[in-house]
Amino acid sequence: MSTTAPRAVVLGPQPGRISLGSGLEALDLPPGPVAAITVGWRETEPVLKEVEQELGQCGREAAPLHIGERVGRVFERDAPLAEAHRALQEGLLAEERLYGARLRRAVETAHEVVRLSVAERYRDPYTAQAWQAILDADRFHVARHAELWQEFREAVGLAERPAIREQRKELEGLLAGAAAVVLTGGHVAVIRNRLLLLGLVDALAPLPVLAWSAGAMVLTPRVVLFHDRLPGGAARPEILGDGLSLLPGIALFPDAGIRLDLGDRQSLAELSGRVNPDRAVLLDPGDMVRWDGRAWSAPDGIRLLSGDGDIETVPSFVPGAAGAGGSTEGATT
Secondary structure (H helix, E strand, O other): OOOOOOOEEEEOOOOOOOOOHHHHHHHOOOOOOEEEEOOOEOOEOOOHHHHHHHHHHOOOOEEEOOHHHHHHHHHHHOHHHHHHHHHHHHHHHHHHHHHHHHHHHHHHHHHHHHHOOOOHHHHHHHHHHHHHHHHHHHHHHHHHHHHHHHHHHHHHOHHHOHHHHHHHHHHHHHHHOOOEEEEOOOOHHHHHHHHHHHOOHHHHOOOOEEEEHHHHHOOOOEEEEEEOOOOOOOEEEEEEEEOOOOOOOEEEEEOHHHHOOOOOHHHHHHHHHHHOOOEEEEEOOOOEEEEOOOOEEEEEEEEEEOOOOOEEEEEEEEOOOOOOOOEEEOOEO
């Protein structure tokens, strides 16, 4: 396992009081303020004061980025951009509904094929085709999602809009002077939407990261929405779209013990396969995983979903090092 200071620390969910001490200690940061992204609930950022207090208790000055307020000012100053963005959101919502309909039928077909009482040599080719239909639905949706965003950027000349350029310049200055950045939880689509609109990927990339829940999810290659225990029944896992890919090789599933049915091996196997080649990482309160630029590791082990739906615990793994899923060390189930 690498002993290099991690470039990123992902914490488990933070129920109740936010606690950042262990994560900041693991990052071993140089002096300087910590930028805070707390935009999990649109323009309001209710957890900001708690983050500021926690950073202060850890001897760190907070540099709030006020992403929600900044986006609000952009839309106030640039009404045509605000209207184009509303149209984009309507298009994305329509795309998500179409994807949901296609995915629902694909999953139902796959499950029905598995349930049929026929010899495996007849069923297996249909099982493979049914599974491919699920993957095709995911991939087409992710591609369409990216296309709609790109069409929007090009149509409005997003990078050159004065209101966007002004906010981005200020944010890049704050991030350039920060020792690290903290991203809190909240509504994952809102966080992703705001960061994409302001185009902050390049400014965030050099910084050590401390994140949890939705804030960490948006930094992975693909963002997955999931919940097996809703009052009205399970919500079929859906790929929201590409993430910012600053946390490589993983798909994150916070509150796994609550939100996933960990006894349903078939569903877990499907989930693992749908995020492949990334590894499905399960996180609960108290967990912490670390990225050092080469490998993911954790003192108490990282819980991963295997391809057959088992939960394996490994001290570390290198994304993509051995086959599609990467190499692991000392795996146990």
